[in-house]
Amino acid sequence: MIENLSFNNVYNIDCLEGMKYLKDESVDSIITDPPYAVGYDKKSKHLAKMDKARGKQIERDKSFDDVNPEYELLSKEMFRVLKKDSHCFLFCSDKQISSWSDYMIKAGFKQPQILIWRKNKTTVDLSFGYRFPENKEIILFFQKGWKKLNGYNIERHLFRSVLDFPSDGNTEFHSCSKPLQLLMFICKLSTKPGDIILDMFSGSGNHLIAFKRLNRRFIGFETSPVYYKTIIKRLKFENSQTRLEAIK
């Protein structure tokens, strides 16, 4: 049982449970990466084999049907905790676009803009010639009310709906971790130092580290005890470092 959530911290609980402790309109921005609901457990023996070969602990995503009902609750909670004029960035898979959009709009958000993170390489090719190999990921950009992006503080040529960032290929901490540079870019577009950012699916902790390096305050949730311990360790290490990004 948590009394109060403290900033710059991650909690080893289900995000829907954790969000109950957040007050209405208390968060400046959400930048998060929910499970892609690809149903690895049911579908891909190939991926399971690869994980085993790499000796990695992978938290299996629930199947698409399993996570579907939570979209509605999460969408309502995200709308509730966000401040009046604010942003929400959700990474998602192709097949999640319509579910997330429907539930988020129903919760009160505006129609999302689809942002594309264009990678510098294709991910493991599981298309077997039936689909196009993937070299992108989708980020749904939702608005609660109207809030301008801090676009003018950032190099203008990067300020586009297609975001070119190399995948840093670092899966040391999590198989789905997103590159720090991309996360820091989004964070700068949406928030200012001191703002409160929520990441409900913290994984490797990369989002939280990006927020920390930019002097934002944050709250993270992560259900896996293994990833949770990794995040705690990484945040401790971050605290012991003086970063150039934080001075900017």
Ligand SMILES: C[S@@+](CC[C@H](N)C(=O)[O-])C[C@H]1O[C@@H](n2cnc3c(N)ncnc32)[C@H](O)[C@@H]1O
């Ligand atoms: C796609 S990964 C996030 C990876 C992250 N973007 C990164 O850069 O490392 C989703 C994470 O959410 C966690 N998760 C799944 N369901 C959750 C829930 N209900 N509450 C909190 N965390 C959850 C999983 O354990 C997984 O680590």
